[in-house]
Amino acid sequence: MDILSAMRAFVATVDMGSFSQAAHELNTTKATVSKQVAALEDHLRVRLLHRTTRKLNLTDEGRVYTERARRILEDVTDAEDAVSPLGAEPRGRLRISAPHTFGAMHLSEALAAFIERYPLIHLDIDFSDRLVNLVDEGFDAVIRISRLQDSTLIARRIAPVTMTLCAAPSYWQKHGKPSHPKDLRHHKGVIYAYLSTPGEWSFRDAGKLIHIKIGGNLTTNNDVVIRSAAMQGVGIFYGPSYIVSKELSQGTLETALESFNDDPLSVYALYPSNKNLSPKVRAFIDFLVEWFRHTPHWSALAQDD
Structure with a gap:
């Protein structure tokens, strides 16, 4: 056999x-x-x-x-x-894990273009916000949005992501815009459940990191639900700018405390450090770096506000 x-x-x-x-x-x-x-x-x-x-x-x-x-x-x-003489043409099954909302909003076009460029690669992508174990679960690479900590994985930065605090104009009209993060104790937030400390937001005040506890009526693990709730005046959104860039440009959400936002995040591609980078993985990561080579519109918008 x-x-x-x-x-x-x-x-x-x-x-x-x-x-x-x-x-x-x-x-x-x-x-x-x-x-x-x-x-x-x-x-x-x-x-x-x-x-x-x-x-x-x-x-x-x-x-x-x-x-x-x-x-x-x-x-x-x-x-x-x-x-192989054909080694220059990446091929095979490529298993990737990526955050759900970022994938749906900003990776879908890139994936279509990638498949057109590399027709011999079969993409198998798991969109999930959970922290997967790349090696144990058999992924070739993962996309993560974070301030990268020390890791046994090799990371390549793909794009910048700023933090943004915003709410519906009706919410600000009713409750007033805060002038300092400590004012948020009197406001309601829409809480992302997958934070390491849900309900605790981090800001920078004169270079010093401060943590603010904020209450609210809605906690969820879905960024789209959080954005929708913020648009309906349920509470304040605080998170990555790519989630709300369209709403900010249209004025359905308005920012506050821009000068106090926490340090920027980045989109990273991570892969195991204990194996050589295969042609298909290298092709995928190089493609994403190229795709997002200019400052993404979500970061430029958040910086301009």
């Missing part, structure tokens, strides 16, 4: 959801794929898939084996590309 071919058949079956679709993907027959998966199970002496007339389901062993096999196949592809 060709173990790598059997792995490819098994992973394709898992990804496509059926033997027939996997066969189409691999340009072979359904019977061949089914036999390869069965031979793999015999070799491992475990059942990887539960087969029914309607669908295939992974066993517990199958779930564990899928991720390990996937990594092996990707490493084989990377090794082949590194020494």
Whole structure:
């Protein structure tokens, strides 16, 4: 048995959801794929898939084996590309994790352009605001928006992101604009749940970092909900400028305390430091740096206000 071919058949079956679709993907027959998966199970002496007339389901062993096999196949592809005459043409499956709102608002156009430039790369992107474990979860790279701390990962800066405090004009009319961050104790905020300290906002006052506790009636892990609530006068938004750039330009949200905003954030691409950067990962990161090479409109707008 060709173990790598059997792995490819098994992973394709898992990804496509059926033997027939996997066969189409691999340009072979359904019977061949089914036999390869069965031979793999015999070799491992475990059942990887539960087969029914309607669908295939992974066993517990199958779930564990899928991720390990996937990594092996990707490493084989990377090794082949590194020494192949075709190595200059990045190819293969590329698993990326990116923040949900940033991805939806600002990555979608970039992804379409990237796929057009690199048609041999298959992008598999997980949009999530949770802090994924890049290595353990099998991602090739992650996009994060932060003030980067010490890390075992290698990081490349893609774009700047300023912090912005804003609210609906009706909110400011009703409650008044604060003149100092300490005034926020008398205001309501819309709280982002994934902050390390939800309900505590950081500002700079004469170069000194200060932390302000703020109350409110809404806490959520969704930036779009926070923006919508702020537009409806529920409370104050304080977060990355890229979320509210359109609303600021249209005047549906208005800024305050601009001179007290905390230090800027950055969009980073991170990848493991314990492996060489594969051509497909390098292509993706280089492309994003190029895409955002000019100061993004959200940062320029926030700085002008």
